[in-house]
Amino acid sequence: MSQPAAILKTVALRKVYRTGSLDVPALQGIDIEIKEGEFVSIMGPSGCGKTTLLQILGGLSRPTSGHVFVDGVDLADVSDAERTRLRCKKIGFVFQRFNLLTTLTVQANIEIARQIYGGPLISRDEVGDLLEIVRLRHKLDYKPLELSVGEQQRVAIARALVNNPAIILADEPTGNLDSRNSEQVLRLLSDLNREKKQTIVMITHNPAAAEMSNRVIEMLDGQVLSHGTVAELVEPEQAHSQAR
Ligand SMILES: Nc1ncnc2c1ncn2[C@@H]1O[C@H](COP(=O)(O)OP(=O)(O)O)[C@@H](O)[C@H]1O
Ligand SMILES: [Mg+2]
Structure with a gap:
């Protein structure tokens, strides 16, 4: 069987935020490849650059240097308009805070997403x-606001699916949910990955959430610390603590 292609790839990705006279190096050389159909978790302490990486992967923000390839296309080589078009066609975003428009109905929230993404009514x-x-x-x-928080996040997932994207990028999608609702949302993402073959990249702090994914990318201080399954990542630590 041929290897699935890399649907997302970064090469020597760096991001420095310039705030006044202070430079914050958020990403310090990230090289990752995510294959089509993978379900990947990104873990790491707060401030290590996870959200920055996800935003750059999705074309919402530009790197200071380095390259991002979405389905083989180098985002550095395309115009802003083309990058937006690619993002709307291929990528769905799910956020920790849902980002639904609270004055509109669920139906209107999804209609507007379709309009923003430039699809047909x-x-x-x-x-x-x-x-x-x-x-x-x-x-x-x-x-x-007439829905439970778990339901709100499920609406946000439906909204992310409005253009049937090949890739779903989720930034702590269960961060505001209790364990029962978290489990539902995770099962949903896992089903989408399995049944619709959607590639999922999910930032999470929850080891149980990460366990549902095929692979964990562990970050620290703007760099990738390790890749592996949850079991592989947990083992060295356990071995270490047993040795003590
Ligand atoms: N818009 C911004 N302007 C300046 N600094 C930022 C901005 N966004 C993030 N940062 C900084 O970049 C680093 C990485 O942030 P972030 O990607 O949000 O990390 P994480 O999602 O892992 O918590 C942090 O030091 C954060 O303070
Ligand atoms: Mg974050």
């Missing part, structure tokens, strides 16, 4: 079908 039935995936078809006319 979406019918009520199609919105219903998307909501069916997250088992919320019956909440089409609700407003976000």
